[in-house]
Amino acid sequence: MADPSGFLKHTVRQTPVRRPVDLRLKDWKEVYEDFDHETLQVQASRCMDCGIPFCHNGCPLGNLIPEWNDLVYRDRWRDGIERLHATNNFPEFTGRLCPAPCEASCVLGINQDPVTIKQVEVELIDNAFDQGWVTPMVPTVRTMKKVAVVGSGPAGLAAAQQLTRAGHSVTVFERADRIGGLLRYGIPEFKMEKRHIDRRLEQMAAEGTQFRTGVNVGVDITVEQLDEEFDAVVLAGGATAWRDLPIPGRELEGIHQAMEYLPWANRLQQGDDVAGADGEPPITAKGKKVVIIGGGDTGADCLGTAHRQGAHSVHQFEIMPRPPETRAESTPWPTYPLMYRVASAHEEGGERVFSVNTEEFRGADGRVTSLKVHEVQMKAGKFEKVEGSDFELEADIVFLAMGFVGPEREGLLNELGVELTDRGNVARDEDFQTNVPGVFVAGDMGRGQSLIVWAIAEGRAAAAGVDRYLMGESALPRPIAPTAAPQR
Numbered sequence: 436m437a438d439p440s441g442f443l444k445h446t447v448r449q450t451p452v453r454r455p456v457d458l459r460l461k462d463w464k465e466v467y468e469d470f471d472h473e474t475l476q477v478q479a480s481r482c483m484d485c486g487i488p489f490c491h492n493g494c495p496l497g498n499l500i501p502e503w504n505d506l507v508y509r510d511r512w513r514d515g516i517e518r519l520h521a522t523n524n525f526p527e528f529t530g531r532l533c534p535a536p537c538e539a540s541c542v543l544g545i546n547q548d549p550v551t552i553k554q555v556e557v558e559l560i561d562n563a564f565d566q567g568w569v570t571p572m573v574p575t576v577r578t579m580k581k582v583a584v585v586g587s588g589p590a591g592l593a594a595a596q597q598l599t600r601a602g603h604s605v606t607v608f609e610r611a612d613r614i615g616g617l618l619r620y621g622i623p624e625f626k627m628e629k630r631h632i633d634r635r636l637e638q639m640a641a642e643g644t645q646f647r648t649g650v651n652v653g654v655d656i657t658v659e660q661l662d663e664e665f666d667a668v669v670l671a672g673g674a675t676a677w678r679d680l681p682i683p684g685r686e687l688e689g690i691h692q693a694m695e696y697l698p699w700a701n702r703l704q705q706g707d708d709v710a711g712a713d714g715e716p717p718i719t720a721k722g723k724k725v726v727i728i729g730g731g732d733t734g735a736d737c738l739g740t741a742h743r744q745g746a747h748s749v750h751q752f753e754i755m756p757r758p759p760e761t762r763a764e765s766t767p768w769p770t771y772p773l774m775y776r777v778a779s780a781h782e783e784g785g786e787r788v789f790s791v792n793t794e795e796f797r798g799a800d801g802r803v804t805s806l807k808v809h810e811v812q813m814k815a816g817k818f819e820k821v822e823g824s825d826f827e828l829e830a831d832i833v834f835l836a837m838g839f840v841g842p843e844r845e846g847l848l849n850e851l852g853v854e855l856t857d858r859g860n861v862a863r864d865e866d867f868q869t870n871v872p873g874v875f876v877a878g879d880m881g882r883g884q885s886l887i888v889w890a891i892a893e894g895r896a897a898a899a900g901v902d903r904y905l906m907g908e909s910a911l912p913r914p915i916a917p918t919a920a921p922q923r
Contacts, residue, residue, distance in 0.1 A: 441481050442483050445478070446507050448548035449551065450473055450497030450554055451470040453467055453468070453706065456784075456815040460783060461743055463704050465624075465627065465628055468499060475558050476508050476510070479504040481543060481550050482508075483505075484501040485542045488500065489539050492540060493541075493756070493771075494537040496888055496891060499522060503559060504552070504558075507559065510637065511558070512562055512640060515559050519559050522914065525592065525593065527547070527561065527564075527635065528631070529553075530557025531626065532626065534886065535553040536886075538550065538551075540768070540771075540819075542769075561797065570806075574599065574642070575602075577604070578601070579604070581667065582605065582654075582668070582669065584605060584608065584668075586669075587607050587609040589619055590673075590843075590878025590891065590893050591687055593892075593895050593896075594877050594897050594898045595607050595644050596642070596644065596892070597899070601911055603905065608650045608656070611648065613648060614646050618887075621701075621703050621736070622701075623697065623740050624701060638654055650847075653847030653850055656901075668873060669876070669877055670861060670876040670877070671882050674842055674843075674880060674883055677839050677840070678835075680837065681690075687801060688801055688802045689830075691718055691834055693734070693835060695718065697880045698716045702744075709809075720741035720744045720745070720832060723832045724747050726751075728793055728835050728836065729835065729838070730751060730787065734753075736836075738751055739780030750786050751785055751788070753788070753789050754850075755789065758774050758775045758776075759773075759775060790810050791808050792808065792809055793807070794808065806833065807827055808827070809824045810823070839884045841859035841884075844859075846853075851870055851871055851874060853869040856881060860881055863881050866899075866900030875904075877893040877894045881893070896915040899912065
């Protein structure tokens with residue numbers, strides 16, 4: 436146990452300070468200032484090493500949280516990163532992007548603020564990279580089995596790293612020009628600088644994983660070629676079919692999906708030559724009245740991006756009512772709490788509008804100029820219009836950030852002939868194998884839109900299934916119980 440009385444002596448939860456808004460809006464760097472190790476160790480000492488650590492249950496990866504909290508407190512940083520890497524391939528991603536369900540289920544959180552688990556995690560891995568402790572784990576035995584991983588998001592990368600370390604020859608296919616999936620082009624630079632992806636990819640390449648970008652599997656490589664060249668395939672293409680808003684005026688110019696907008700800003704930060712004569716990417720919020728439809732993380736990503744591009748004004752719409760300031764009674768501990776949250780982008784400006792529904796886009800000369808909107812209230816499980824609440828809001832550009840409905844079926848999935856669930860995701864058995872022998876699925880493509888921590892857990896679990904399929908048995912860990920995989 437880190438410090439038996441630590442949670443009594445240190446009752447105040449401390450997290451990194453966000454850089455001043457006026458400064459961070461001038462660049463695209465991550466928003467947080469450095470967090471010194473001594474303060475972090477004090478925070479780690481608040482961990483009670485509970486008899487039943489509910490943080491384990493909250494984390495899909497089963498991270499050994501009390502163990503590495505204790506090791507950080509005792510200044511045993513190298514031992515700490517070993518325990519962290521035992522369950523999580525990419526803590527630099529989860530430490531920055533995961534909403535931390537582990538903290539929501541922290542026992543200390545019953546009557547105090549929970550332990551800063553997520554910050555301990557990210558400081559552990561950043562320190563390990565700084566110290567040169569993150570080195571390639573090259574397999575000592577080669578199986579001569581070949582595996583194709585289709586998709587290079589967190590699920591695909593986790594599966595690839597596990598299978599490479601098991602001795603298989605793994606090739607990751609990505610249809611974009613860079614590896615990383617939504618980590619690369621969906622997550623803004625101010626939430627995670629892409630150098631964190633690149634340094635991990637260097638380790639994976641040194642271990643033997645091969646990467647092929649600009650390859651649309653099912654088009655550039657046929658299903659027949661996959662079958663001939665590889666002994667197994669892992670589908671990890673994500674849930675990339677976005678939810679649309681088919682209302683009058685949807686055809687007007689200036690209405691874009693979030694994932695049509697966000698990648699351009701990321702490409703510009705990566706140094707790509709995508710800017711026009713005005714120095715702006717093809718889709719930009721500069722000088723415009725912006726409306727974002729969708730109040731989740733993707734909407735906040737659009738919000739922060741629009742601020743940095745110099746939007747004239749930004750409104751973010753959410754159809755749900757504003758959550759309570761503290762944990763809602765409907766989500767008691769240790770569940771993930773429904774409560775009002777303020778992302779860094781919300782601090783930077785804009786107006787959040789709750790309980791509203793857009794019923795029409797209006798325009799002139801083929802371009803959107805405003806939205807016809809009304810308030811809603813929930814009755815008998817349905818949203819109903821509040822009579823007399825109609826209003827119109829001017830808009831030069833609109834971003835739809837309403838989530839994703841599942842994987843793209845056209846092309847690869849249809850050609851493979853994989854079965855789908857009633858929700859449109861790829862069906863799989865307890866080993867994450869589809870109805871097509873040797874074809875496995877991991878991440879959002881099989882689970883549906885979910886968290887990065889679930890994607891990594893699914894990638895690790897699918898890798899164990901592939902290894903067992905190829906070798907008859909597997910020593911790879913499987914963090915997700917079979918019942919967690921949607922059944923066919």
